Amino acid sequence: MNCSVAQALEVLGDWWTLLIVRDAFMGMRRFSDFQESLGISKNVLAQRLSHLVERGVFELVDVGEHGTHYEYALTPMGRDLAVVLTALRQWADRWVLGPGNEPLVVHDRRTGRPIPPLRICGEDGQPLRGRDMELRPGPGITAETLARYRDYLSPSAK
Template sequence: MVKRTSLEGDACPIARSLDAIGDWWSLLIIRDAFLGVRRFSAFQRSLGMAKNILAARLRALVDRGILTTEPASDGSSYRDYVLTPKGRGLFPILIALRQWSEEFDEHPDQIATALVDRVNRRPVRKLLLTAEDGRTLAPEETALAPR
């Protein structure tokens, strides 16, 4: 496997985030964790990944504080992988990616699920970027400013 360049010290927060998240396999692992997957074997079944690749990705996500391990909830000797607060903070990113795909995918009819509110079973509203005063912002209405 080719060693990737670390973006950890990059001044751009997008690059730093990508360094922490890793790659698309990592995002799919995080997606599955949000869906309740906790065991190595369940991740492997869901994703169809080779054991060595999955083990490396899980280890990296634990090392980066996105997942943690804890004793299995059933009392067995297995370990469960659980999202940390840092990992749960990725939820809006996954939803933004999902909604982008729902809007621009070439075959939206092939998307098998819809994201709904558990309480009323209605579709979740599209994420929007808003100003402090509540206005919806378009890309051209934002700018980068020094801290």
């Protein structure tokens, strides 16, 4: 599908995959650590990890001292998912769990303070609301996508 969200979900779009990435951000690198943390079957975990390696989110790193032993490390592509996971965490803390029920709170190591809620800001640094944003065709749009969303695009973009 000619859609950035659909393409992201092709890489990350199931429950286990995002939880594996979440655990990698917590420092897990070994297959057995992911398996123990998630309680996931070994075959499902192997499939998800293989997919994440193939798609460039993880890389296999040989850490064997006495023979070959691989661990999984986030690539730059994978590390860029910190914003996505933080946004999901903050959304769930606000709307699903409710304030005061946060299982984990992310802090800035430099200040020791909780990080502020993520916001989309304009070039002037001011937060944007949904009504402040509009969709316009991008350079990769197909005729099919343009037809599907024509009624939802900015009037100046049609």
